[in-house]
Each structure stands twice: as C-alpha cells, then as structure tokens.
Amino acid sequence: MKLSDIGEFGLIKRLMPLVAAESPDLIVGPEDDAAVWRVGGQLIIATTDTMVDGVHFRSETGGWRDLGWKALAVNVSDVAAMGGTPTNALVTLCLPPELDVAAVDELYAGLMECAGEYGVMVVGGDVVRSQVIAVTVALFGAGTERDGQPALLLRNGAKAGDLIAVTGTLGDSAGGLRRMDDGAGGDDPLVGRHLRPTPRVATGQAAVAAGVRCGLDVSDGLLQDLGHVCEMSGLGAILQADAIPISDELRAAYPDEALGMACAGGEDYELLIVGSKDKIDSLPVTVIGEMVDGAGVRLIDDKGFDRAGWDAFQS
C-alpha cells in the first residue's frame, strides 16, 4: 500500500493513535491547527509547517522573498487559528549546495519581514544540505485562559445553532495561483494574495476575547476545513453560497469559477470562526452559514458542488 492510496488525511489518521498522548499539562494534541500545553501557568501554542519546492512553491520563479514571508505566515496563521499570539520561531532550511547565497539572503529578508509584521522572534533553527529546497518553520505562541479555562479556538468547539463566519475573502489564493500559471506576476492582486497571505492574528484574538471557542484557518479549502469542524464537533453545517465573500478581483477574473475557488481553493489563510450570534456579531467577519444537527457540509446553491479539498498525496 502506497501513501498515495491512503492520502494525507489517511496517513494522519493512521499515525494519530500512535502518538495519542495524555498528560495533565497537554491541552490540545495533534488533532488541531496547533498543539497547546501548559507551562508554569501559561499556555504554550506550538505548530510546524513545511514548504517544499515543486509542491508548495516553485523555486524556478525566483520569488525568494515571498517564499520567506509565506513559510512563516502559514505558521502564524495556525497560531491565529487557535486565538493565540505568535512569539518565537525555529527555521529549518534544506538547501542544495549550488544555490546562490543571494537567494537565501532574499528568503530570510522576506521571513524577517513577516516576523517583524507579526512580532515573531527567530530564535534558532537548522541548515541542512538537500537536493530539494524546503523551508520548515516551527512556531510558538502564547494562549490565554479565562476563569481558569483555556480560551482557544478549537475544531471540536461547535454547537448546533452556532453561526459560521469567515474573515476577508476566499478563493483569491487559488485565483492567484491560476494567474501565475498564466504568467501574471506579484503585482497582480490575486497573485499577491497567493504569495503573501496575511494571517488574521488580531481577529483570532478578538474572537477568543468575545468568548468564541471554535475556529480554524482556511488552508485546505473552506468545505474541507469546515468538514473537520463538523467531524470533530459531531455536527453538520449548512453554507449559503451567496454569502461566501468573494473579492471583486476574483469575480472579474474567473466569473464562472470564483465560487468553486472560494469553496475548495485552499491556502487562503483566512479564519473560519464558529460561535453564537451575540459573540460573532462583534467581530470583523462575514457570516456564511450555520452549524446543524447531522453530519457533513451542505452548500445551499442552485449549482451542485462537490469538489474535495487539497490532499497532499492524492492531488
């Protein structure tokens, strides 16, 4: 049996029981955007994400600065998806010996630009030789507690009747990737959204402060990510297709495909936030649906829609 037979999520499900760890200090394990544990009365949030040449970026296009930004930003988004504050990062670079040093300088400049924007300190890392370029960031953050309870955005925190809301607009990253394939550069607004995601740290923190306890970031595509919430909360979801926020740029560029990109495109790094109306109302988000008893995600729309999200091994 090959990895491609079971896919990324199949592999994760297979490995999860092996690592299932129990400890009084472990608050969130491998099942969420980030792990959370308690140290000295404080919550530590920890996450890691890798970008591999030819899979998550294309080194031949030379966008080293953007790569550095994104390698950190996708991790910042995981901390934002827990409602936390990013703090310190470890950066691992896998690089071929024949790479220009100038490329690494640019990569680090972009990474430090993102670090500055989000208040992250790079405190260590590793540099290794590899024929395939890869950038791995491990990011730590701080979480808060309220009344002695962890105040986090979890995937299993949804209740029937909760509203489903998202930050920003969805699908721009998928549109940007398509435009790059058609030769557009970083000055294209959609391409910019693909290359330089802007994690929603402040909104995640505001959601936690407002009492919201369910959320995640949209990295694999709205339908797939919302599916995780449904599965882990034991609920279903109904989405209003017309309510899904789509940018004017995306609608203009891909009028027939914009909704599909918004639902299944992935790599938006917006937040999906689930909570009661009174808590959601105070946040800068767009309500797109509701959690219901049942299972799975239904998209209420006159066009049928059943595209799956991104899968690391099968797509």
Add this chain to the structure above:
Amino acid sequence: MKLSDIGEFGLIKRLMPLVAAESPDLIVGPEDDAAVWRVGGQLIIATTDTMVDGVHFRSETGGWRDLGWKALAVNVSDVAAMGGTPTNALVTLCLPPELDVAAVDELYAGLMECAGEYGVMVVGGDVVRSQVIAVTVALFGAGTERDGQPALLLRNGAKAGDLIAVTGTLGDSAGGLRRMDDGAGGDDPLVGRHLRPTPRVATGQAAVAAGVRCGLDVSDGLLQDLGHVCEMSGLGAILQADAIPISDELRAAYPDEALGMACAGGEDYELLIVGSKDKIDSLPVTVIGEMVDGAGVRLIDDKGFDRAGWDAFQS
C-alpha cells in the same frame, strides 16, 4: 556565490545578524544547541534538526525504525546539551506519494520508541509531499533555574583552567558508518551506535545540578564542536590525545584511524562538558583536556592531526 563557497557555518554566520533578537524573556538565541526563553517563570528549551535522505541517511537501506529513533534522538541530544529535560515534539515528514505506508509505520514506531525512552510526547506535526524523504523534529524541553539564574550548559560558559570532559566513547558513529559502507548491518555494535545514538540527558542534568555551566553535544566532531566553545568563550583548548575515550570495538576495527574518527567523526551525540575540577569530578565523564588562554584547539599527540569536522555544504 554559491552556498558551497561559504559552507554551513558561513551561512549561519551570515544569517545570524538578521535574526539577532533581543528580548528580556530570550535567554539563549540561535548561537547555541537550542534556544531558551522564559514563560511564566519557567525556562522553555527549543531545538530543531532535520534528517534528509541521501545526506543524513539512506532510504534504500530500509532502516526506517532506526531512522525514526535517530530523528528524535538528535534533538533530544540538543536538549541534553543544554542540561534540560525534553518534553514535547512536533514531527514533520516529507514523503513521496509512492512510498510504502509500512515504511512510515516503521519510522513512527522507532520514533515513538525513542519518545518513550526519553519521556517525550509527540503533540503535533505536519505531513507533506516531497520527492526527497526528510524528517524534521522540533523538540521542546524544560530548563531549570538556580538562585534566580538560568542553570544551562552554554557554549560561551568556559573559563581558563576548566577541565574538558566527555561522556561515553567517541568515534563509534563514524566507525559504524564506515562499516555500513562495507556491508555491516545493525547488529554490528559500531553500526548500532551510528543508527541509534543514546543522548545523555541524565548526565546533562547532573552537570547542571553540579554547577557546571558550559557544555554541548558532539555532533560535528570533537575538534569542531570544542572549537565552538573556544570561539564563544574567547579561549583556547588543549586536548590529551591519549585521554580521549575510544571503544575497544572501534580500536579493533580501525586501529590506525580510531583517534581520527574520535576527533573528527561526528554524530556521536555524546556530551562535551567543561567546568572546574570539583564540579566535573562527580560526573560520569572522562577528562580529556583543559581550557587555556589563547585561541583554537591543540591536540597533544606525537601524530600531527588537523582534520576539520563535518560541514553540511562542503563535505
């Protein structure tokens, strides 16, 4: 200019000023085996290390279980090298879709075996597609404080007159690698030392408890690693070649090269501990030399010896 022109340490030196972070909570930055910062009055130790196919291991030999063990163990060694206690890990697997699932099962079994041995919980990670297999672990640990001061083994903590000591025996890993090239398997004791390093967590903790404040792990080779201590402490070192602990197995297998392997072989994951005689005497280590005023490492021996350690891009 290519990476191979400046080498791994050249690249690290180039990147260091970019990331040089200052914060009252940051105790150790990128210059040591691991980063250390304070959270809620406790010391967090964090480190990351990657193993790449064809560079740090050879997937065609199929030793998946050993690979899993070593990928975690080399990180545990970094925490041991700070005198800390490893706690939680994030594991990133870069894997090709055509890889057998059974290989990943084995890899994880070895990793969890090491986790069990050293009390580490795997709390999260990432799984990504890549044509080159790589395993990256980010490991966290706890450090202690004494009289309100961090009690850590640092590279810059040596004083003139301090003794230099090491745990275990050196060079076995290099010998094991050579024997693997000659067709030996994991039942060969030297090969076993190469494939399954046993980080010296307890000795690191004992050193800190005894008041020692300088140490690191021998990963790049004794001379090179001790060179880091010299450089960062502003001192020189004199080593007694005859005192360097070499196993009977290594001496029997490579009588003429054993000392060279012990001095420059790398990947031993033993601890190099530097401190005053009264503190060192209580520890299960072998004294091999002394820190002196000056610069650089001198090996006192009738054979001249000037081999450099391992470099990621130049070797």
